[in-house]
Amino acid sequence: MIDPRILRDEPDRVRAAQAKRGLSAEVVDRALAADSARRTAIATFESKRAEQKTLGAQIPKASPEEKQELLAQTKALAAEVKEAEAARTAAEEEWNGILKEIPNLAADEAPAGGEDDFAVIEHVGTPRDFAAEGFEPRDHVELGQLLGAIDLERGAKVSGSRFYFLTGIGAQLELALVTMAMDQARAAGFTQVIAPSLVRPRAMDGTGFLGQAADDVYRIEGEDLYLVGTSEVPMAAYHSDEILEESSLPRRYAAFSPCFRKEAGSHGKDTKGIIRVHWFDKVEMFVYTTLEESYAEHERLLAWEKEFLDKLELAYRVIDVAAGDLGLSAIRKFDCEAWIPTQGKYRELTSTSNCTEFQSRRLDIRGRAAGADGKVRPVATLNGTLTAVTRAIVAILETHQQEDGSVRVPEALRPYLGGLDLIKPV
RNA sequence: GGAGGCGUCGCCUAGUCUGGUCUAUGGCGCCCGCCUGCUAAGCGGGUUUGGGGCUACAACCCCAUCGAGGGUUCAAAUCCCUCCGCCUCCGCCA
Known part of the structure; x- marks a missing residue:
C-alpha cells in the first residue's frame, strides 16, 4: 500500500498518479473520508477505554458500598466501550480496504498510458x-x-x-x-x-x-x-x-x-x-x-x-x-x-x-x-x-x-x- | 492422521494453578554517560512495536500490544473456545 501520509498531505499527487495509469481518482476522496472517519472512531474508543481503565482500577481499593456504585458505572461503560471498539474496527477495515485499492505511485520516468x-x-x-x-x-x-x-x-x-x-x-x-x-x-x-x-x-x-x-x-x-x-x-x-x-x-x-x-x-x-x-x-x-x-x-x-x-x-x-x-x-x-x-x-x-x-x-x-x-x-x-x-x-x-x-x-x-x-x- | 506439551517487549527468563499493587521480573546483548594512560572491568541511565491527540513528523499525554482471533468478566499474560506455529511420542510415507 502507499504511504498514508502522502494520501493525507498530497492527495493531488495521488490523483495525478491515478490519471497517469488511466484510473479514476474517485478512490482518493473515498480514502480521505474513510481516514477521517477512522480517526474519529479511534478517538471515541480511546477516551471511553481510558475512562473504563481509570474506574476499574478503583474497584479493588473501594469500600463495599462504593464498590457497588462503581460496579454499576463500569458495567454500563463496558457496553459503550465494546460498541466503540466495534465501530473503530469497522472504520479501520473500511480504511484499509480502500487504501489497498490504490496502486503504487508510478515513477515520474514511467511513460503515461497503457x-x-x-x-x-x-x-x-x-x-x-x-x-x-x-x-x-x-x-x-x-x-x-x-x-x-x-x-x-x-x-x-x-x-x-x-x-x-x-x-x-x-x-x-x-x-x-x-x-x-x-x-x-x-x-x-x-x-x-x-x-x-x-x-x-x-x-x-x-x-x-x-x-x-x-x-x-x-x-x-x-x-x-x-x-x-x-x-x-x-x-x-x-x-x-x-x-x-x-x-x-x-x-x-x-x-x-x-x-x-x-x-x-x-x-x-x-x-x-x-x-x-x-x-x-x-x-x-x-x-x-x-x-x-x-x-x-x-x-x-x-x-x-x-x-x-x-x-x-x-x-x-x-x-x-x-x-x-x-x-x-x-x-x-x-x-x-x-x-x-x-x-x-x-x-x-x-x-x-x-x-x-x-x-x-x-x-x-x-x-x-x-x-x-x-x-x-x-x-x-x-x-x-x-x-x-x-x-x-x-x-x-x-x-x-x-x-x-x-x-x-x-x-x-x-x-x-x-x-x-x-x-x-x- | 492420533495423543500430549509449549508459544512473554532482540535472546534467555519470572509471572499463568490462586484474574485487580503486572505501569510485565531478572539476566545477556545493545545505546548514552561517568570513571580510567588505552582497553576490559566497575558505576548510573536508557532500550518492543503499532496507532491516536498535540505538534517542529521534537517533547509530552493517551490507546493497543504477552503467537493470532473470538468469548467470559467491572477488570484477562492469567479462565474458556477456535486457529497458527514449534517440540515429543505413535501411525503412515518420498
Whole structure:
C-alpha cells in the first residue's frame, strides 16, 4: 500500500498518479473520508477505554458500598466501550480496504498510458536475417520436436492445453539455464534459494496478486493455499513481520521455483508452443534494500538480466513499461524482450520491477536505521527475472537454429551441457 | 492422521494453578554517560512495536500490544473456545 501520509498531505499527487495509469481518482476522496472517519472512531474508543481503565482500577481499593456504585458505572461503560471498539474496527477495515485499492505511485520516468505506450530504451544485438542466409526459420514447436526437446502432445494429453514435457536435450537445457543463472547470481553475491510455490493468502495478497490479478491465480481446493505465479511471492513474504537492520541491506536472493498461471483472458493468444503456459520454472532475483538505494538497485537488476541475455547471444530490446501496465505494486518496470524470428516480434523474456515500500507496508517488513536513533521504516523490495526457462528455450532454439534443424549452443551455455556446441535432430 | 506439551517487549527468563499493587521480573546483548594512560572491568541511565491527540513528523499525554482471533468478566499474560506455529511420542510415507 502507499504511504498514508502522502494520501493525507498530497492527495493531488495521488490523483495525478491515478490519471497517469488511466484510473479514476474517485478512490482518493473515498480514502480521505474513510481516514477521517477512522480517526474519529479511534478517538471515541480511546477516551471511553481510558475512562473504563481509570474506574476499574478503583474497584479493588473501594469500600463495599462504593464498590457497588462503581460496579454499576463500569458495567454500563463496558457496553459503550465494546460498541466503540466495534465501530473503530469497522472504520479501520473500511480504511484499509480502500487504501489497498490504490496502486503504487508510478515513477515520474514511467511513460503515461497503457500496454502499448511503453518507451523503448535500447536495442541490443541485431535480429538474424534468415532471408539473407537463404532459409526459412522453423518455429520452436517444430524445432522442439525435431530435437526431441519439447513434447506438447503428451503435455496436453496428461495435463491439458498449455502444458508440455521437456525431454532429452530439452530437460538438459532447463537444468543448464537454471544452473547458469544460479552461478551468475551467486557470483554477484546473491543467496540462492529454493522457494515454496504454495503460499498462504497473506503472501499472495501482500505482494498484490489478489487484486485485479486474482483471476490469474490458482487456488487449492479445500485449502487456504495458492500456487504462486512467481517466486517473488514467497520471497517477498520471506521477511514479513520482520525488522531488518539496514546495515544488513541490500539482501539479495536468487530463488528458483515453478510458476503457475491460469492465463485467464488470454484465450487464443500464443496457443502454440511454450510461450504462454500454465506452468514453467524460473529463477527470480529478489532484493530488499532502502528506498534511497532502490532506484540504483533497479538499474543493477536490469544489468544482471542483460548480462544473462547477452550470454545467450540473443537480440533484444529493453522497454520502460507504461504506468497503466505496471501492476499494483511497481512504480517502474523494465522488460527485456527478445527477438523471436518466426513471430517477427520482440517478446518478453525477463522483467524487473521496483516496488518501493508498497509490498513492505502490506507485509510488515521494516528496516532499522543504523545509529542511536535507530528509526524504523518500511524497506524497499525489487524483483527481476534471471531466467524464465520456457521463454529462454524458445528464444535460444529459434535464434540459433541452422538450416538442417540443428541448433548452435551459445558459448556461455556449453559448459553447462557438457561442452556440447551443437544440438542435433534426433 | 492420533495423543500430549509449549508459544512473554532482540535472546534467555519470572509471572499463568490462586484474574485487580503486572505501569510485565531478572539476566545477556545493545545505546548514552561517568570513571580510567588505552582497553576490559566497575558505576548510573536508557532500550518492543503499532496507532491516536498535540505538534517542529521534537517533547509530552493517551490507546493497543504477552503467537493470532473470538468469548467470559467491572477488570484477562492469567479462565474458556477456535486457529497458527514449534517440540515429543505413535501411525503412515518420498
